[in-house]
Amino acid sequence: MAILVWIELNEGQAVSNCWELLGKAKELGREMGAEVAALLIGSDVDEAALQALAYGADQVYAATDSSLESYRLQPFAAIAEQAVKHSGATAFLANASIRGGVLAATVACRQVAGIAANATDLWVEEGKLVAARTIYSGNISARIHFESPLAVASVRPRSFAMPQPTEASGTVEKLDVAYSEDEIRQKVTDFRAVDAGEVSLTDAHIIVSGGRGVAADPPKGFEIVGELARTLGAALGASRAAVDAGYIPYKHQVGQTGKTVRPDLYIACGISGAIQHLAGMGNSKIIVAINKDSDAPIFQRAKYGIVDDLFKAVPALTAEFSKRLN
């Protein structure tokens, strides 16, 4: 019996939320009496394999081949299925990234297994895995019990604490890759890394977001909001109104049709707090609103607020934190 966790690689580097998941799997494994196995698929996985062992994997399955350098669903899903069988896994877990989500779904569908998509918690009841997730855009929660021999879940980033690396005791086993490049139907013809150097919204502990409140001078507004984000080591977010007005690219959008985030601290600057914005950030631990209208709906969800012009309040806050953090 095993819990198999897929470790996503991005240009050869493991995506760090996968370690959160591996750490949780370790806990679940102890309760279920199951071994915890990490699955690595790529062209060179040596470094990630060592990390997986340090984060507590009892077993690392490594599928390596030059044809596996970039993620393609067809071979990756086939290898994941092979690893599920080989390890005797009763659970297959992936992080709920774009690739992890679709890998989990494909493996689940092919194995006729139940799926908990975008799960936010996992635990054991009567020896079996149970998952928590929400539907209706975070408005209704549910527990998912699995009726199939294999349980599959894709798990939202930041659902579990980052584990501490420890003395490794597991082993690495190479999986025979039954795939060669000519059998892989999709071809990746071009690749461009994005987001380099920016804190990713979904991983961020702190997010500072700007909205239409910057309208008086949008470039200046996002400069000062961005400055606060940099000072706090935070990711930069935005409302749809700000994105639609072209103040900032879509990848920063938080909300119903943007990203769903769960930081410890969310600072909304010049954002009214529309339902569709709340759908993406309403589960943040602490919400702070800076808005010149004390009746803005965001204040009904915020724990702390400043009622003032953001063009003055945000730089003042940046100055305050610069003082204290240096």
Add this chain to the structure above:
Amino acid sequence: MKVAVLIKQTPDTAELPRVTVAEAQSGEVQATMVINPWDEFAVEEAIDLADRFDCETVAISMGRESETDALKHALAMGMDNAVLVDESVIDGGDEWAAAGALAAAVRIAGEQEEVELVLAGKMSVDGNSGVIYAGVACKLGWDLLVNVTRIVDIVDGKLIAEQVFEGGQETVEAPLPVVVSVAKEINEPRYPSFMGIRKASRASIPVLGRDDLEVGPSSTTRWTDLDKQEPERVQVKIFEGDSVEEKAAQLADALMAEKVI
């Protein structure tokens, strides 16, 4: 070539917080139902592809028998045809049952003119899963591309597209037939024209039921403890002060005390 678009009829996003547990359990949601916002991008893309590559388009939606507003919206935007799959065919089954029914509907839609491309949205605002298109691709045995931001070309039996993931953007070639879930960046959905709305309101939408589709039962999960996520009632603390600097200092104090910074 035919392009099929999978669209779901979902509650208006402004009304999502009012959906009750009982409604979620029974599926009898009282909210105003509209086309799932993510699926509008798929409809727009299909209409655009029809112009670029001279293909036919069909919108497919699984829902309750009377739920045709989303399909009418798609017709009004400019889709050629629409088909409703009566959701009772899956008998309350899981995602894979839904995917199986939609895949069967795609096959039927392709009986005269072959469907070589299925477009879907990124996620439904009620189901929030982002798995149905993966199930459809799996049931059809087709390739899948997700989070596609641009369809560059359809040529020599393959689709060339750009897709974005958390760490980057890539250009991919996939052989037809293929299932594609589209991202918001792909286009700007049009508003239905007045003529389109008139035409759509008169359209009769065929319904596929148990007699038309062979769908195996599937229930791999059991959902329990559905509960309303009431936002925590927090009493906001507004910092008062003579100057903005004073307010900022108080806020900084509070956040340091919370240990979130």
